[in-house]
Amino acid sequence: MSIRIGVLALQGDVREHLAALAECGVEAIPVRRESELDSVDGLVLPGGESTTMSRLLGVFDLYDPLVKRLRDGLPAYGSCAGMIMLASKILDTRPDARHLDALNVTVRRNAFGRQVESFETDLAFTGITDRPGADPVRAVFIRAPWVEETGPGVQVLARVEEGPAAGRVVAVRQGNVLATSFHPEVTGDVRVHKFFVDMVATA
Numbered sequence: 001m002s003i004r005i006g007v008l009a010l011q012g013d014v015r016e017h018l019a020a021l022a023e024c025g026v027e028a029i030p031v032r033r034e035s036e037l038d039s040v041d042g043l044v045l046p047g048g049e050s051t052t053m054s055r056l057l058g059v060f061d062l063y064d065p066l067v068k069r070l071r072d073g074l075p076a077y078g079s080c081a082g083m084i085m086l087a088s089k090i091l092d093t094r095p096d097a098r099h100l101d102a103l104n105v106t107v108r109r110n111a112f113g114r115q116v117e118s119f120e121t122d123l124a125f126t127g128i129t130d131r132p133g134a135d136p137v138r139a140v141f142i143r144a145p146w147v148e149e150t151g152p153g154v155q156v157l158a159r160v161e162e163g164p165a166a167g168r169v170v171a172v173r174q175g176n177v178l179a180t181s182f183h184p185e186v187t188g189d190v191r192v193h194k195f196f197v198d199m200v201a202t203a
Ligand SMILES: NC(=O)CC[C@H](N)C(=O)O
Pocket: 046, 047, 048, 049, 050, 051, 079, 080, 081, 082, 084, 109, 110, 142, 143, 144, 145
């Protein structure tokens, strides 16, 4: 059976995710309509700006269908703003911003602060770098959130290892839902996408 994975294409770095998924050998399509959402086996929510994405989900009539598909177990991967969209609770957002409540975590938006708005670091990532001889995952953070609290059933996959944010949780999984604070689609390393494709394949 061939796997088709969508990238929510309302805003943000859609093309990079489509390319990374294609490199993993799956069919990758942009999703802007309910019919497209209905046709996918998994969905990537890209980075961008979460309050804008929230507004556009309403404009494109995708909010309710997406909530429903996530409740029905659609595998989803959110990066950065996508992580914020999937979370059950968001700190430091706008009061009118809606989110999808598919991942039992509290996320702090723009958590790394101004002076370190964008930075890169190497991470150990459970399920990826724990294989013999594996290189660390290079993580690029762009005005990124972090996970401030995890609820029951949430597995921590990666934490920042050095610097002022050392120990902060930046990758989590709960069942079919994966989220990272960082942007693997910009590094040319598709192992995080491959990890998600394997989740979709075994869902
Ligand atoms: N690179 C990103 O996705 C940044 C997320 C953005 N700061 C937000 O709040 O949505």
